[in-house]
Structures are given as structure tokens and as C-alpha cells.
Amino acid sequence: MAAGATLITFDKVWKSYGQGEAKVHALAGVDLAIRRGEFVAIMGPSGSGKSTAMNIIGCLDTPTAGTYSFMGIDAGRLDRNRRAMLRNLYVGFVFQGYNLLARTTAAENVELPLIYRGVAARERRDLAMQALAQVGLVGREHHTPAELSGGQQQRVAIARAIVTRPTLLVADEPTGNLDTARTHEIMELLTQLNTKLGLTIAMVTHEADVAGYAERTIRFIDGHVASDSKNLEVA
Amino acid sequence: MIWETVRLSLRSIRRNVLRSFLTLLGIVIGVAAVIAMLTIGSGTTEKVKADISKLGSNLLVVRSGRPAGPGGPGGLDQVVRPLAEKDLAALVAHLTGARAISPASQKQVRVIFGTESLTSGVTGTDSAYLDARDWKLVSGRPFSDSETRSGTGVCLIGETVRQQFFGAGDPEGEIIRVNRTSCKIIGLLEPKGYTGFGQDQDNVVLMPLHAYQRRIAGNRDIDNIYIAADDTTPTSELQPRVEDILRDAGRITPDRESDFAIRDMTQIADAMASATTTMTGMLGAVAGVSLLVGGIGIMNIMLVSVTERTREIGIRLAIGAHEKHILIQFLVEATVLSLLGGIIGILIGLALAGLASVTLTIPFAPSPAVILLAVGFSALIGMVFGFFPALRGARLDPIDALRHE
């Protein structure tokens, strides 16, 4: 899908932890832009700052220095609750460990973001069913995470992320816990969401073939962007 | 949103039934204790009031001796003049505002019928006594005036005496022996049960005062004079009139103290009732402390719960929950928990009080105000003690919370 207007801009973004000698720069002056509708893979060695960058992209975290703008908003300088609102309205999250609420059915998990949006119960249920259908989980609505396989749990997590019709999907190693077959199923699903819904996706992965599903790969090393390139279309 | 949160918290309470129950336990015990104490307490107060009104409400009792006060009744060096016929006569002649005036002298005496015997409270009195004490006859008749005057050997007996001698039979016309003098039964008194002090009010024999004085006491003294106020005269008004009349009758000069004492049963009833009320309040307060302990239990468990559910909080924050959503969620959960505990506690407390009312034979007197207060208070405890843990949860950093194992 053709890339649209700029959605995300990092302008000399720093993220530092600790004081003095022990100071660690997880991000050291990162410049970067992602357009609407793009599917971007983020790669790099462990500790290179991928998750840190993803947290800032998803408005969970703020830069120590520099500017992060999301949809033209200076999101790095918003307070907690405003960022929560941004996340609720525009961002969906998929984590490596699924992060579903235990002992809570798939449908209830998917409804959760809608509760904080103040959507009425009946509409919530309808939207959750739709989202679960989109990820191919019809018939599993009333199963709890413990009754679902890893791949199915990740589908529930994806349904929860897209139920609010977000602009951006942030996925930190979404296939990290899955076997090869399940990995490809999930990647097919994400690709479909990207092309069919125009969902912008930022995804961290360690695997080259997973990154291959994206249109573009950004490589982090030591808190810097080492390379940023369009993926070759592999048929 | 609030309703949604209440549902959510009910769900999470249901998911952790055992832990929720343990959390509740403190509140349950606290509320049950408070409710049981207060309910039993107010039952006792009612019982005491009823007992004392059995002794006679609006009743003044005059006895010889100094009024109770510093130094106690009477002085060792002072010969106490007993009440006598002329005191009674003075009262009957001059006192206004009294419904009944009656003398009574009492003694524990051995009463015999056939081979059976029983130690009873034998009272020498007149026909006004039943009216003064508000006692009734089940059968038979009171003493006639001529029997009272001449001191005939007739008597009225209580239920306990009847059961001892006649079982379920009719005692009327039977002759019993009271302290070597014989006495014909002419009536049976209505059963009155025990007083709150464990005194059997039915183990009594009434006989004409003159018969008692001559054949049992061996003197002409009157131990007590009972004066029942009429419906329009409070005992507090009657008391000074009685005092004046008796001082005149005894020719007591103004510089000397009275040699008799007047007890106002209404005042005694009020004093007893207020004593039990105070007692109830104190017990309730002690039980209230256990409620506080229950509150600390809630706080403890809510802190554990917040820690345990750090990851859940992280997820909620990540998908767009505000601080206030998390705060409200845990606050509502604590409140619902403690309210639930309160309600269970109320039920248990009422059950305990019900049990106590059966075994202690006091009235079961649950107070809606106390129950409402317990409901409100347990909700308040949940809110107060749930606030700090809830705030802690709400203030969590979503990234740290998500990373939490």
C-alpha cells in the first residue's frame, strides 16, 4: 500500500537511564519518520534500544531529550492521562507475551479498551465479536487464555489491539513465543490488517523472515539507527 | 462507568473466592461482633426495663431508715423507728395523687402442705396491694376489708407455690401451714416469672397484714409502704408530698433528717436502663475496634492484590486506562468487598443475637439504625483502607508494570 502523510517523527530523540558514571543511553539521538499505512520492521541486537523506541512510539514512554511527534502532536510532552487517551484512541499494542487478562474470556479481553472509551455494553460486544472474527477466532469467544494456544492467544491480543480501529499498531516481538507455522499465520494476519485496513504497523523482530513481511526495515545498534531500507519484494 | 467497575470488581472477587473470603473475614467478624453486641445490649435494656416495670411502674416504696446517701442508710448510733399503722393512716388520709396505698411486711418463711414444704416470700398486706403492685388474680378473690382488719387466716398464693403443692390442681379452699399457723387459700396470683435479678416472683404467699404481724412477725411493724401514683401524677411530684406527710406523722422537726427512705421505682428503672445502655455502648465500641482491625486486613489484602495484579494494571494502562480508572477500580473493589463482609457480618451478628435472645430469654431487638450504620461504616472502611493501595496501583508506570513478572 502506498505510504501517506507522516504519522510519526523522532527528532534527535534521546532516552537515558541512570546518573553519572552509570548513565545508559538506550536511545542516543535517533531521527526517524514513519508514514501512515507503512509496515515497518525494527531489528537489531539485544539492548540496542528497540523496545525503548517502541514504547515512545506507542506513547507509553517519553524521550529524555529531543522531540517525538505523533499525528503532529508533541506527544513526548503530554502528561500521563493525555498519553493514555492517545493510546486508547489511536494505538493498539501487541506484546511478545500476549498480555491478556487471566481468567477473563477472549471476548472480555477484547472489550477492555472499549470500556475505557465509554462504549455501551451491547456495542462493545458487537465490536469485540467483529474483531475476533477478523483474526479468525469465531467460536472461541468465551474461552479464557488458559484454554487457548499461544497462537490463538496472540490472535486475541491482536483483536484487542484493533477493536478500537487504531491508526497505529505497535508490536514488540509479536511472534517471539510462537513456532514457525504459527509465526507465519500471525504475520499473514498482520500483513492483511496493514493492506486491508491501512493500519500502520511498527514491529520489533529478531527474525529476518518475519521482518520480510514488512515493507521497510530499521536496524538499531547501540541506540542509533544503523540502517533504514525498503525491503525487496520477495515473491 | 461506575456500574461497569462494580461488575468488574464483583467478577474479580468471584475469581478469587478464597482470598476474597479471607479478606472479608476481618470485616465479617468486626461487624458481626458490633451487631451482636448492640442487638443483645438493646434486648437486655428492654428486658431490664420490663423487669423493673414488673416491680411496679409509677411506684414509690417507703421503708424505715435514713435515705441512702453519704454514710449509708441509717446511723449505727441511731435507733431507727419502724413504720407503723399511724404512718399508713396519715398517708391514706392526706395523700393526693395516689391510686393505691398499701403496707407490706415480708419474710422468707417455710410453707407446708401435707408432706410437701417450700420456703416462700410471705407478705402481710391489705387488699390495696394487688392494685399498688399491678398484680392480678387468675382465680379466687382478694382479701375483704373485714379480713384485712381482723387478720383472718386467709391467703393468696403464687404459681410456684401452687405447682409445688397442688400440681395442676385447683388450690382454692385448701389449707396450708405458714410458720405453724394455718391459712386458707382464697385466690391464685397471675404468673409473673423471674425478675432480671433471678428472683422468682411467683414463689409468694400474701396474707392480711394483721394476721402476718400477729402470727408470723410477732410485732406491729410495717416494713414497706407501696404507693402507686395515679395516671396524672408523676412519681417525682408525689414523692415530696409523701415525705411531708410522713415527717408530720413522725413529728420530725425541720432540723432533723427523715427516719424513712422513699424509693422511686421509675427513677431506678431509668438508672438501670441507662446503665445497660452505657454498657452496650462500651461493648459496641470494643467490637468497633475489631472493625478497625478488619479495615487494616482489607488494606493489607488490597496491597497484595495490587502487587499481584501489577501486570494487569500495566495492560489496562497501556490500552488507555486513566489513573482514575485504576483508582476507582480498586477502590470499588475494596468497598464492594468490605460491604459484602459487612452484610455477611450483619447476618451472622443477628443470628448470634437471636441465639442469645433465646438462651438468655431477652427480647430480640435488632435496630434498623444500627444495621444501616454498620452497612455504611463497612463501606466507608473499604473506601478509607482501600484508598492507599488503589492509589499505589493507579500511580504505577505502565512500562514497569508490564515488565512485572
Ligand SMILES: Nc1ncnc2c1ncn2[C@@H]1O[C@H](COP(=O)(O)OP(=O)(O)OP(=O)(O)O)[C@@H](O)[C@H]1O
Ligand atoms: N528502565 C530501565 N532502566 C535502566 N536501563 C534500562 C531501562 N530500560 C531499558 N534500559 C536499558 O536500555 C537499553 C535498551 O533496552 P531495550 O529494552 O530498548 O533493548 P531491546 O533492543 O529491546 O533489547 P531486546 O532485544 O533484548 O528486547 C538496555 O541497555 C537496557 O539495559
Ligand SMILES: [Mg+2]
Ligand atoms: Mg526488547
